[in-house]
Every structure is written in structure tokens, then in C-alpha cells.
Amino acid sequence: MAAASASLRQKLFNLRPPALRSVFSTGSGCLTGKRVARYIPEECKSYYFPDGRLWTTPENTDFLSRYGIEHDISRATVPAMDPETRQIVKKFRATLSFCPRHIIDPLYVKYLDPRGHPLGASQKAKWARWSKERPLWLICSVNGGPKRVVRLRAMRRVRHALYTALEESGYDKYGNGKGRCIRGTLRIHLNNALEAVSIPSHELGPPLVKLLEKLTSQTTTRGTAPKPSRRTSRPRAW
Structure with missing residues (x-):
């Protein structure tokens, strides 16, 4: 009986889909290397491991x-800013972070x-x-606090x-320009x-575009844009 139960547990364990670990390297001098805090919506916490790996299906992995998309917002890092940009960002009480790859909005990881x-x-x-x-x-x-209409505005x-x-x-609103483009994910909190x-x-727009152009230029020049990785890790037991 014990042997049968152990065999059943092993079969159930093997059926669990792989956990995906984000792979990202900050090799560009335009990034400080300081990552933002990981944010996981309450409804998604049941399929995240403590180390940030996402438990999902092989198809999703x-x-x-295949598309080089990240699921973890903490893979974005705080960019180095000139004094003028830093002052304007501070004036808006904003926190900027950037990743040369595409990151899913945490609210859509569901x-x-x-x-x-x-x-x-x-989706x-x-x-x-x-x-x-x-x-x-x-x-x-x-951040929460004011009424929802104020936050949305x-x-x-x-x-x-x-x-x-x-x-x-x-450029257009998605970073496409004639013979050039701005690639990556910008988070404004x-x-x-x-x-x-x-x-x-x-006041905020022009400095942000200037910063994005710098980030894209340095990332492209140094060849530091991370390549998609197909590495997965074996899921843990329940």
C-alpha cells in the first residue's frame, strides 16, 4: 500500500509543469544594476516560487x-539619469525602471x-x-491612497x-521610427x-524620450540585450 502511494505521488509530481526562471543580465553602463522590488498580485501568488520562478505550463514556458518575454517585473533595473532628468522624475515622485526585453505587466500574469x-x-x-x-x-x-479616479488620471x-x-x-507611441526604434520595457511607478x-x-515626456534613446543606443552598441533562454528547472514537490 505504501509503495503504491509513493508511486502515485511520484506520478503526480512528474505531471507538474516546469517552472520558468527569468534570465536577464545587466551589462550596459546605462543601467545601475539596482532592481525594483518584485510585485506579484495576490491572485498569482499560488503559482510563484519564493525565488521568483513562475510555475506554469510547458506551452507557456x-x-x-520563443518571444523573449519576461514575466518578472523585478528584472527591470533603475537607469542612470542625468541631473535634469533625475530632477524632473523626482518632481513627479516617480520611480523609473527599464529592461531591454519585454516584460508582462504584473496584472496580466494571471x-x-x-x-x-x-x-x-x-492574450x-x-x-x-x-x-x-x-x-x-x-x-x-x-501607489494606492487617493481615489481611483485620481490614480487613473x-x-x-x-x-x-x-x-x-x-x-x-x-516615433509612434510604440517606439517605431524611420530606420530606428526604441526597444524594451519602461516602467513608470x-x-x-x-x-x-x-x-x-x-515636462516629463521629452526627458523620458531622451533617456530611452540613450538606453536603446548603449544596449544595441554593447550587444547586451539578453537573448531568449529555453532553460527551465524541474518543478519542486508540493
Whole structure:
């Protein structure tokens, strides 16, 4: 009886899908190497290991590896900024982080649920299309506190400021330009929504575009953009 139970446990263990570890290296001098805190939504915590590995299906693992997409926001690092940009970012009470690869917004990791998600296939199709058509991904978040309408307005103003500055610099809102592009993921986290809505948002856009161009240029020149990895680790027992 004991032998049969042990055999059943082993079979169940072998059925668990692989855990995916993000692979990212910060070799560019334009990145400080200081990573932002990992954020995992409450509904996703059941399929994350303490070390940041994602427990998901082999199909999802292959998908992320194939398109070079990250699932862990902590893989983005704080960029080195000139005094002017640093002052403006501080004025908006914002925290910037950047990754030369595409990172999924933590709020959308739920579509990689190992138990499956009814909208998982359609969302992955969007990510696959965006990875080719949208070189620049933007994640905008804000601390809780003020009313939801204030938080949404703060994020909307920041996004609009960046998109406007990109268009004025010869790009579309997704970083596509003539013979050039801005590639990677920029995360803008607002620490105080009330202050962000009270400051003229147009001040933030141009310095961000200048910073993104610098990050893209140095990453491309040094060849430090990480390549997708197909390495997975064996899942742990329950």
C-alpha cells in the first residue's frame, strides 16, 4: 500500500509543469544594476516560487522563451539619469525602471495560470503580435491612497506625456521610427498620484524620450540585450 502511494505521488509530481526562471543580465553602463522590488498580485501568488520562478505550463514556458518575454517585473533595473532628468522624475515622485526585453505587466500574469485561463490564448496572441509591432512596452503603476479616479488620471497624464514626446521626436507611441526604434520595457511607478496630477505633464515626456534613446543606443552598441533562454528547472514537490 505504501509503495503504491509513493508511486502515485511520484506520478503526480512528474505531471507538474516546469517552472520558468527569468534570465536577464545587466551589462550596459546605462543601467545601475539596482532592481525594483518584485510585485506579484495576490491572485498569482499560488503559482510563484519564493525565488521568483513562475510555475506554469510547458506551452507557456515555450511561448515566453520563443518571444523573449519576461514575466518578472523585478528584472527591470533603475537607469542612470542625468541631473535634469533625475530632477524632473523626482518632481513627479516617480520611480523609473527599464529592461531591454519585454516584460508582462504584473496584472496580466494571471493569463499564465498553470490551471489554464479562458482568455489565455487570446492574450498570448496579443503579446506575440506586440513583440513584433510594438518595440516599446510601457507599464504604468501608482501607489494606492487617493481615489481611483485620481490614480487613473495620474497614469493617463503620464502616458499621454510620453506618447506626445515620442511623436514629436519622430516615433509612434510604440517606439517605431524611420530606420530606428526604441526597444524594451519602461516602467513608470508614481509614488504620489495627487502630486502627479498637479504638475504640467508635458515636462516629463521629452526627458523620458531622451533617456530611452540613450538606453536603446548603449544596449544595441554593447550587444547586451539578453537573448531568449529555453532553460527551465524541474518543478519542486508540493
